[in-house]
Amino acid sequence: MRIVAVTAVISLVWAGAGFAQTPATSSGDDAAIRRVLQQQDDARNRGDWKALGELFTSDAEQFTSAGQWRRGRADIEKGVAETMTTTYKGGKYATKVETVRMLTPTVAIADGPFEISGIAGGSGTRRGHTTYALVKSGDRWQIAASRSMVPTAVGPTPPR
Numbered sequence: 001m002r003i004v005a006v007t008a009v010i011s012l013v014w015a016g017a018g019f020a021q022t023p024a025t026s027s028g029d030d031a032a033i034r035r036v037l038q039q040q041d042d043a044r045n046r047g048d049w050k051a052l053g054e055l056f057t058s059d060a061e062q063f064t065s066a067g068q069w070r071r072g073r074a075d076i077e078k079g080v081a082e083t084m085t086t087t088y089k090g091g092k093y094a095t096k097v098e099t100v101r102m103l104t105p106t107v108a109i110a111d112g113p114f115e116i117s118g119i120a121g122g123s124g125t126r127r128g129h130t131t132y133a134l135v136k137s138g139d140r141w142q143i144a145a146s147r148s149m150v151p152t153a154v155g156p157t158p159p160r
Helices: 002-020 027-046 049-054 073-085
Strands: 056-063 069-071 092-095 099-104 107-119 124-137 140-149
Touching: 027 049, 027 092, 027 099, 027 107, 027 124, 027 140, 049 056, 049 073, 056 073, 069 073
Parallel strands: 056 140
Antiparallel strands: 056 069, 092 107, 099 107, 107 124, 124 140
């Protein structure tokens, strides 16, 4: 009886571990996700706000490194256009996707640093990190959410 109980427990642990594993990223999905994020950078850099918006779901959310919330595709298009034609005018946006992690076959998280170079008259640069949540509908990946941040030192947050 003891052997049966131990075998049952081990079987349950193995079964649970199998269900808890994150799905592997297929090379096709990984490449498609990276392509969407590259297309986002390209659209920003050429000022094509509609093309940028199409990369996001209609109900997407974006939290910027400046602490601004943008909710919905239209708000994201408007907000990105505003900052890229004022504060970051002339800047070149670049994201380096370091990791893509599949949560399910149709939901993924992508992480990596971003840089906006050539701002403030060409001499300034803003660097930070962004996490993207992407969803797949059919064979198309879109950005459902992005969260950007600029790291600060450990300890109390410096005053603004």
